[in-house]
Amino acid sequence: MKKFLIIIIFLLFSAWVYQKLTTPPAEQKYSNDQAEIIIYWGDGCPHCENVKKYISDNKIDQKIKILFKEVYQNKNNQKELLEYVKKCPEIDTRQGVGVPLGYVVSESKCYLGDTPIIDWLKTK
DSSP states (O other): HHHHHHHHHHHHHHHHHHHHOOOOOOOOOTTTTSSSSEEEETTTTTHHHHHHHHHHHTTTTGTSSEEEEESSSHHHHHHHHHHHHTTTTSSSTOOOSOOOOEETTTTTTESSHHHHHHHHHTTT
């Protein structure tokens, strides 16, 4: 009986840790107009993880207002991403739009890919 209880506790703890590690960043901390940059990302995207790790490691989200929007699972965010990309002539959309994509609200400019987004964040 003791072993069974230990196994149950271990499984519950493991599930809790997994949930904490896989929970995406808060999506609605700011409105689109309040955010300095909107980062569109996809669950499981390794390049998106690079951006999120850079932001976390360098505490960028404590310096500027960042709004994260997941697009693989959220159809509304997908539609919004496509609308914002129309404002960005620097993005070639003929073969679709990828993530991560950062939209800088004040500049009405898009940065596609982890390196361009991180380069922009380095200036903050």
